[in-house]
Amino acid sequence: MPRYFWLLEDWTALAAYKGDFNAAHKWGLPGLAKCPGCGATWASTGHNYPAVDLSALPEQHEFLKARPEPFAEFTRLQALVRPLAPPGAALPPGTLFGPLVGTARGDLGPLTWQGSYLLLLRRDSFEGLQSEGVLGPASGKAELRFRQKAAPEYLEPQVELRGQLHPDCYPPETPPPCATCGRFKLTLPDDPILDAASLPTDRDLFRVGNFATVLIGTERFKDAVQRLGLEGITFRELPTR
Numbered sequence: 001m002p003r004y005f006w007l008l009e010d011w012t013a014l015a016a017y018k019g020d021f022n023a024a025h026k027w028g029l030p031g032l033a034k035c036p037g038c039g040a041t042w043a044s045t046g047h048n049y050p051a052v053d054l055s056a057l058p059e060q061h062e063f064l065k066a067r068p069e070p071f072a073e074f075t076r077l078q079a080l081v082r083p084l085a086p087p088g089a090a091l092p093p094g095t096l097f098g099p100l101v102g103t104a105r106g107d108l109g110p111l112t113w114q115g116s117y118l119l120l121l122r123r124d125s126f127e128g129l130q131s132e133g134v135l136g137p138a139s140g141k142a143e144l145r146f147r148q149k150a151a152p153e154y155l156e157p158q159v160e161l162r163g164q165l166h167p168d169c170y171p172p173e174t175p176p177p178c179a180t181c182g183r184f185k186l187t188l189p190d191d192p193i194l195d196a197a198s199l200p201t202d203r204d205l206f207r208v209g210n211f212a213t214v215l216i217g218t219e220r221f222k223d224a225v226q227r228l229g230l231e232g233i234t235f236r237e238l239p240t241r
Helices: 073-082 125-129 219-228
Strands: 004-009 020-028 098-104 111-114 120-123 140-143 145-146 154-157 207-209 210-217 232-238
Touching: 004 219, 020 111, 020 145, 098 140, 120 125, 125 154, 125 219, 210 219, 219 232
Parallel strands: 098 145
Antiparallel strands: 004 210, 004 232, 020 098, 111 120, 120 154, 140 154, 207 210
16 A cells, blocks of 8 residues: 655754755735635645746736735736646645745755745755656756855755545534635644545655645655655655545
């Protein structure tokens, strides 16, 4: 039976590297203001598409500033970017596009994290995982300005949403997703369970479809990371049902 692992930041291993960075994605959909269906004002976290380039859009400036927008304006902007996004991408409020842009200093190590759910890989680490066959080609080159000369290059792999948490993870009183905006008010349980029937068979790294901050790797991915000696990831096995 396949085994799946929740990828978490290994604070102890990363403490050996004395670097840090401050960066944000170049473009993003606005948040949604007062959904006409559920009344919520909200934006998502974890829906990142670093390989999606909005620079050819005449309206690209409309995706530079984070802010809430009414439903009609949000859906107009969503429609503009949908042809550029991967087929079937949900594109909820707050979806981010393009490379990380910002500043960095020191040694970030072979990999580093932002917010404990966004993984950045140094060029050699990225290529190593690709050579192991566990990482797809889609990525965004982070535009990090280092103080030192001969700065390393980092890439953010584009990790798409696949699979679901099992319905047993939801409290019985959990309301269904909003029919208008898709918002699903779910708190991540302490002990997540993956819905076995929903899990992909065509990739080794993905985000959980109904909880995008949960980054999942297969046993093949875990073995490749450990074989390459890449420090900075803790693997927590999750049950399936």
